[in-house]
Amino acid sequence: MLNPQLNKNGELQHLLTIEGLPRAILTHILDTASSFVSIGDREVKKVPLMRGKSVFNLFFENSTRTRTTFEIASKRLSADVINLNIQASSTSKGESLLDTIDNLAAMHADMFVVRHAQSGAPFLIAKHLIDTKQSHVHVVNAGDGRHAHPTQGLLDMYTIRHYKKDFTNLRVAIVGDILHSRVARSDIHALTTLGVPEVRAIGPRTLLPSGLEQMGVRVFHNMEEGLKDVDVIIMLRLQNERMSGALLPSAQEFFKSYGLTPERLALAKPDAIVMHPGPMNRGVEISSAAADSPRSTVLDQVTNGVAVRMAILYLVIAGASEGGAHPALEAKPPQLEESRKTKGSANAGD
Ligand code: MLT
Numbered sequence: 001m002l003n004p005q006l007n008k009n010g011e012l013q014h015l016l017t018i019e020g021l022p023r024a025i026l027t028h029i030l031d032t033a034s035s036f037v038s039i040g041d042r043e044v045k046k047v048p049l050m051r052g053k054s055v056f057n058l059f060f061e062n063s064t065r066t067r068t069t070f071e072i073a074s075k076r077l078s079a080d081v082i083n084l085n086i087q088a089s090s091t092s093k094g095e096s097l098l099d100t101i102d103n104l105a106a107m108h109a110d111m112f113v114v115r116h117a118q119s120g121a122p123f124l125i126a127k128h129l130i131d132t133k134q135s136h137v138h139v140v141n142a143g144d145g146r147h148a149h150p151t152q153g154l155l156d157m158y159t160i161r162h163y164k165k166d167f168t169n170l171r172v173a174i175v176g177d178i179l180h181s182r183v184a185r186s187d188i189h190a191l192t193t194l195g196v197p198e199v200r201a202i203g204p205r206t207l208l209p210s211g212l213e214q215m216g217v218r219v220f221h222n223m224e225e226g227l228k229d230v231d232v233i234i235m236l237r238l239q240n241e242r243m244s245g246a247l248l249p250s251a252q253e254f255f256k257s258y259g260l261t262p263e264r265l266a267l268a269k270p271d272a273i274v275m276h277p278g279p280m281n282r283g284v285e286i287s288s289a290a291a292d293s294p295r296s297t298v299l300d301q302v303t304n305g306v307a308v309r310m311a312i313l314y315l316v317i318a319g320a321s322e323g324g325a326h327p328a329l330e331a332k333p334p335q336l337e338e339s340r341k342t343k344g345s346a347n348a349g350d
Pocket of ligand 1: 143149152182183236237239277278279
């Protein structure tokens with residue numbers, strides 16, 4: 001089975017990685033997210049699109065933004081949300097991952113949102129569900145090892161599209177610890193699929209993986225050269241928890257060569273935006289002046305994450321259950337169409 005996230009009709013039944021997904025599916029997720037954004041501004045922040053569905057959040061690794069925004073997204077769609085406390089679960093008594101999954105599936109779970117330190121864990125779960133004829137249970141990858149973070153990639157694309165409108169005339173720089181970053185990998189796949197003509201990777205040799213050029217990325221080891229005339233700067237944290245051995249002299253040295261300062265920001269286009277998936281380490285990869293500058297979209301990314309995750313949860317369930325040709329591309333949230341007519345669109349510009 002090459003791509004377990006698509007069913008035999010090519011419909012999205014899990015979201016495991018952006019790699020290999022067609023542009024039409026990515027664009028449809030972003031468009032659907034646009035229609036969900038205004039729900040956050042309402043007095044009653046809820047629609048009934050996932051009423052009666054049970055979403056299990058399985059976070060085997062720490063998270064602030066991703067776990068919380070997934071929980072908010074599920075609740076805004078009226079799903080029942082179960083946050084498994086991994087430290088207090090039977091996993092800590094030696095139960096295997098797949099035994100835990102089978103037990104939760106036996107409680108009639110509809111969806112697992114999975115974060116795991118091991119690359120491939122969400123794939124393993126999705127494949128197991130398919131192999132054991134439990135394909136009605138869906139898996140969304142909330143970050144696996146250094147492999148993929150597709151929902152972060154999509155919320156980054158949503159934010160870029162909001163500010164820049166058109167992907168096909170952009171220069172985007174991704175800066176820092178790309179070697180250990182699942183966000184970088186998902187962003188690169190999304191940017192190239194959506195037609196961005198120039199994706200740059202900037203960092204020291206020790207923190208850039210091999211094979212970037214084959215992914216269509218231009219590599220820079222000099223920050224000043226790499227930032228020249230870019231439209232978007234995506235800063236990354238040094239992911240020390242995934243590093244084995246010292247790959248850098250020190251955090252201070254790293255900041256000297258690759259930290260985003262106002263002087264370096266001035267090398268990018270005058271309307272360039274500064275992004276960061278969080279958590280930010282001020283004074284290591286980014287200065288406070290850059291992080292808090294009017295060009296920073298860091299908190300917008302968090303806000304957009306709710307609507308984008310709502311779209312993903314909704315489309316993964318709707319895509320696989322409504323039948324017909326490519327429902328992931330056709331499914332429309334009907335109540336939202338209605339509410340937009342009455343409220344007007346708060347998303348102009350998306
Ligand atoms: C992640 O989960 O990968 C984060 O969003 C980025 C990070 O940890 O640096």
